[in-house]
Amino acid sequence: MFFLYLVGRREKELVATVRKAAEAEGYKLERIAEGQRFQKIAEATGQAEGIKLIGESEGSRIANVGKAEAENLRLKAEAFKRYGNSAIASIIxxxxxxxxxxxxxPLSKIDEIVILGDDRVSSEVTKLISNLPPSVQALTGKNISQLISEVSSGSVNAPHW
Known part of the structure; x- marks a missing residue:
């Protein structure tokens, strides 16, 4: 009987030892898994924050470029207003x-032109050339020969862009 008692006791000790080792191993694996989970969360949070900062930086850059372009246009408009039609005429x-x-x-790539038909084509070209001076005058308020003489004499006070 004593022998059975010792065997039973030894069996219980072995079961307890194995159970404690298994519980310890389980606890260890849980801690490792939890550490890996926290590591992945930290990495994802860091990546998300980096993407957010890149987006904010890009947005800020775009806004600054837009502001600079708007300021440039404002300054040009101010210069046009200050110099008036003479500056616009000079630029044109x-x-x-x-x-x-x-x-x-594009016309320099044409080897030969053959005109078929009546005299309308040449009259259209003549009309186009004859409409240039009135177009310039409508834009600037001055005739083209007056503008050319002002620019060549240097009497037009115009900004240089």
């Missing part, structure tokens, strides 16, 4: 060669 006259070059650039 100074840009006419560039405009003409842009218009002529």
């Amino acid at each position: 006259v100074n840009k006419l060669p560039l405009i003409a070059a842009e218009i002529a650039q």
Whole structure:
């Protein structure tokens, strides 16, 4: 009987030892899992904060660029107001060669022009050229020859952009 008692006691000790080891291992695994969870939460929070800061920075940059462009336009409008039609006329006259070059650039790739039909095409070209001086006068209030002479003589006080 005593022998059975010792066997039972030893069995209980072994079960308790195994159970304690299993509980300790379970507790250890829970702590590791909880630590990993907190680490992932901290990493995700850090990434979210970084993305938020990048977005705020980009938004601020866009706003600053917009403000600078608006200020530039305001200053140009103020300069146009200060210098009046002479400045606008000077700018238009100074840009006419560039405009003409842009218009002529596609035409430089043409090898040959054959006009079929009646005389309407040449009359349209003549009409277009003859409408240029009135168009410039409508924009500036001065005729084109007067503007060219003012710009060439330097009598137009215009800003340079």
